[in-house]
Amino acid sequence: MPIIDSNGRTIDYARISVTDRCNFRCVYCMPDDGVALIPHGEIMRFEDIIWLARVLESLGVRHVRFTGGEPLVRRGMAEFLVLFRKEFPDMTVSLTTNASALLQFAPILLEARLSGMNISLDTLDPVKFAIMTRTGNLQDVLKGIDLAAGLGIDDIKTNTVLIRGFNDTELPDIIHFAWEKRMTPRIIEFMPVCGEIWHGEKFVGSDEIMEFISAVGDWIPVQNETKGAHGPAKYFTDLSSGQRVGVIEAVSNHFCSDCNRLRITASGNMRSCLFNNAEIPLLGMVRRRDWDEVHGAILDGISMKPEKWRDAVDGAANMSGIGG
Numbered sequence: 469m470p471i472i473d474s475n476g477r478t479i480d481y482a483r484i485s486v487t488d489r490c491n492f493r494c495v496y497c498m499p500d501d502g503v504a505l506i507p508h509g510e511i512m513r514f515e516d517i518i519w520l521a522r523v524l525e526s527l528g529v530r531h532v533r534f535t536g537g538e539p540l541v542r543r544g545m546a547e548f549l550v551l552f553r554k555e556f557p558d559m560t561v562s563l564t565t566n567a568s569a570l571l572q573f574a575p576i577l578l579e580a581r582l583s584g585m586n587i588s589l590d591t592l593d594p595v596k597f598a599i600m601t602r603t604g605n606l607q608d609v610l611k612g613i614d615l616a617a618g619l620g621i622d623d624i625k626t627n628t629v630l631i632r633g634f635n636d637t638e639l640p641d642i643i644h645f646a647w648e649k650r651m652t653p654r655i656i657e658f659m660p661v662c663g664e665i666w667h668g669e670k671f672v673g674s675d676e677i678m679e680f681i682s683a684v685g686d687w688i689p690v691q692n693e694t695k696g697a698h699g700p701a702k703y704f705t706d707l708s709s710g711q712r713v714g715v716i717e718a719v720s721n722h723f724c725s726d727c728n729r730l731r732i733t734a735s736g737n738m739r740s741c742l743f744n745n746a747e748i749p750l751l752g753m754v755r756r757r758d759w760d761e762v763h764g765a766i767l768d769g770i771s772m773k774p775e776k777w778r779d780a781v782d783g784a785a786n787m788s789g790i791g792g
C-alpha cells in the first residue's frame with residue numbers, strides 16, 4: 469500500500485544521493501572551492517542503500533532515482549546500478565548525472581537497464597560550459613550524451629538551469645539539440661541555494677522562460693499525463709512537431725501539491741522537502757538493520773513534509789549534498 473501523507477499526496481518516489489562529491493563545480497550548485505565533504509565512513513555503503521531500498525519498497529516506493537554530487541564519480545557505482553536492478557526488477561530506477569563519466573561507464577550501464585536518465589546540460593558553448601561548470605569539458609559530456617542514447621533507456625531528459633544573461637538566449641539551440649538526440653529538454657528555474665550562490669537578479673521565471681522558447685514552437689500544455697504526472701516539470705507540446713519541453717517552476721509556481729518524493733542524502737539523512745533542512749538521520753538504524761525503527765522513522769519524516777515549500781523553515785538548500 470502506498471503512503472498517503474496528511475496533505476493527500478502519495479509518496480512513492482525516493483531520490484537517493486550516493487555521494488556529495490562531484491568532478492564539476494557548477495556555479496549555481498557549489499562554491500568555487502567545493503563544499504565540506506562528508507567523511508567516507510559516514511556515507512551510506514551500497515549494501516546499506518539496498519537494505520534501505522527494501523524498507524522503502526515495503527512502504528510503497530516504486531521509483532528510485534540515484535543522484536549526487538555526481539553519482540558516477542563514486543567508485544563501483546555503475547556495477548551497483550546493475551546489482552540494484554537485479555535486486556529490484558520491478559522498480560523504476562533512474563539516474564541523474566552530468567554525463568561526463570559515461571564514456572567510461574556506458575558499457576556497464578547497459579546491463580543496468582535503467583528506466584530513466586536525466587542529464588545536466590546548461591550550454592552548448594564550450595567556453596561557457598567551462599565557466600558554468602568551472603572544471604568540466606563539454607566534449608566529454610557530448611560524447612556521454614551520445615553514449616546514453618545507445619543505452620536503450622526509454623526516458624532521457626536534459627536539464628538546463630537557466631541563468632539570466634548567460635544561457636537564456638541559447639534555449640532554442642539546447643531544445644533542438646535534445647530533440648535531435650531523442651531526449652526531452654527541461655528548463656529549470658534557478659533555485660535559491662545556501663551560501664553565496666543564489667543571485668536573485670540571475671533568476672528567470674517560467675513566464676519569461678516561455679517567452680524565450682516561444683520562437684521554437686507553438687506550445688500547448690500537456691494535460692492528464694500519467695508518466696511523470698507527479699514530477700516537478702510542466703510539459704508543453706509543440707503543435708507542429710509533436711515534440712515536448714518541460715519547465716520546472718521550482719520557485720515561481722511551486723509544485724508542492726503534487727510532490728510525491730522523499731530524499732535521502734549521501735549520509736543517510738531523510739528529508740521530506742528540498743527546502744526544509746529538517747533531516748531524520750537513518751544511517752545508524754540502517755546499519756543496525758533495524759527494520760521497524762527505520763520504517764517508523766521514514767513515516768515520521770513523511771509526517772513532517774510541509775504542505776508548501778514556502779512553509780518550510782529554511783527556504784534554502786545545498787544541492788550537491790541533497791541531490792537536487
Ligand code: SAM
Nearest residue numbers: 496497536537538565566588627658659787792
Ligand atoms: N551531478 C548530477 C547532475 O548535475 O545532473 C546530479 C546532481 S545535481 C545536484 C541534480 C540537479 O540539480 C541537476 O539537474 C542540477 O542542474 C540541479 N541543480 C543544482 N543546483 C541548482 C540550482 N541552484 N537551481 C536549480 N537546479 C539546480
Ligand code: SF4
Nearest residue numbers: 490492494497537566
Ligand atoms: Fe556537480 Fe551536478 Fe552540482 Fe554540477 S549540478 S556541481 S554536476 S552535483
